[in-house]
Amino acid sequence: MSAALNGLTILAVCAGAFFFLAGTVGLLRFPDTLSRLHALTKADNLGLGLVVLGLLFQAEGLLAALKLISVWLLALLAGATVTQLIAHTARPSGPQA
Amino acid sequence: MLGSSLKHPAMADFLFAAAGLVLAMVAAGLARILWGPGDADRIMAAQLLGTGGIAALLLLGEATNVPAALDVALTLVLLAAFISVAFVKGATRSEADGA
């Protein structure tokens, strides 16, 4: 049972690390602000989400699990909303790249 | 949700390595702050560092058995949102100042 949970943790954390890689590549390679924004939100949400999922299999107790999920939800909410706000402030002057 | 008292030492090593890996990739993204060109890009790079840093922190906390790392992560995520809102508000205020 524990071995299965450990396996799930390894799988999810590895997938999460992959999405961080994708986000970094997107941030460095995409030509304009808005498409970089798009790449970044994907990486953010999925990368952190998968790491959190992986760690959930190791969590001790309900409070720790709840905190892990809250970290992800808050990052998701803040990230998405802030991305929108930034997109608004970036628009009037056009993509600056 | 099994206690980590059963945690395999190899698991701690793996999580530790994963923390390093995520941090290294995010550090590469930091080059965005160096290049700019716009404020929005810089905030985005900082946000990627924020999310990656939080992921690294969670992995590190689990690997080295520091449960308080969860509270640090919660604090970071709340304050990151606060900083981004301060940026948006400051930018609009700067326009108002100039008008």
Added chain:
Amino acid sequence: MAFDIGLALLVLGVGAWTVAARDTFAAVVGFVAYGLLLALVWVRLAAPDVALTEAALGSGLTGGLLVSASTRLRRAETRAVDERQPASLRLAAAVLCTLVSAGVAAIVLLLPEPAPTLAPQAMVNMAATGLGNPVTAVLMAYRAIDTLLETVVLLLALVGIWSLAPDRVWGGVPGPRHQAEPDGLLTFIAQLLVPVGILVGIHIFWVGSVAPGGEFQGATILAAMWILAMMAGLVDAPAVNRRWLRLMLVAGPAVFLTIGLTGFAVAGSFLAYPEPHAKLLILMIEIPVTLSIAATLALLVAGPPERAPGR
């Protein structure tokens, strides 16, 4: 070890970038990243209490303050001509700074062995305070006078900021009035984040007696949430001449001082707690102190009054 070397180099690189960046805003973003990385370093140095403070205050609240200041000063900064210092001065400064660094590095390498430590004394006496977190025990019991003075320092800084107000808005309301847009994104995020943040702030304050956390960390989060609510237009900043506000600001230090002085009568010296009641007394101090610190920190960020006080 490889992880630590990488992290140390990353901290140094981001720190150097903060100094080297041509654009001030970029430097500020670098500083926020620097703070986040330092929080990771503090976890590595087995100091989760400091990691929390760094995340909340050193990086978070300071970062927000500097981000809004730098966006507001943008206009003035672009006008300021890029005055490069002469090469001779740069060289002299570089030599000086290298010497200072070398001096500090020498101190690090020559630290006495075995390292002196107060950890055993802190642990032995912790039982008497009824607390389970040695850092909180140091802040609230052994070095309580530092903590008391610190709350006073915060108030003095706030008095300094308020005294920068022009005459016509003396005692008025800090910052511009932010309009809430009922369907706005900012209103939405604030309505969701603020309650969660308040919960997290109280949690971190509350666990501080037994686990990493405490009044400064909790108060900082509460302060950030108050500012967030102000920026989203959910609440307006209070006029700084309001009596309830003044009371809230001094309540913490006042209770702290009163209990400290009572120490003379009941336990023989200033800030001594009679043993069976130590934990209760510390809690009685901590709750008003947390509220006072939260209000003070938020008003420090809000700045001097900019609008005349309403009635």
Added chain:
Amino acid sequence: MTEATLYGLCSAALVGVGLFGLIMHPQPLRKILAFNLIGGGVFLLFGAVARRGAAAGLGGDPVPQALVITGLVVAFAATALAVALLLRLFQETGRATLGSDG
């Protein structure tokens, strides 16, 4: 080398880097940033000393750790005051630089 020594050396370098910024930048906001950078370095030095003092089942000496928490709060108060002064200067004069002719 232990991690305490490693981060101690890192703190030494940070103090130097921050000091350089404090001396060289003409803009006050950059000086405030550099001041905070130095602060981070000094606090890290305390952290290294605290880590070396690990004993009695604790990962570090709680006394320097508590001092760092106090220091962070005071550094914040000083930063807030400095920023308020700077913004006031900007409001009065429209400039955000020091010196006779900006």
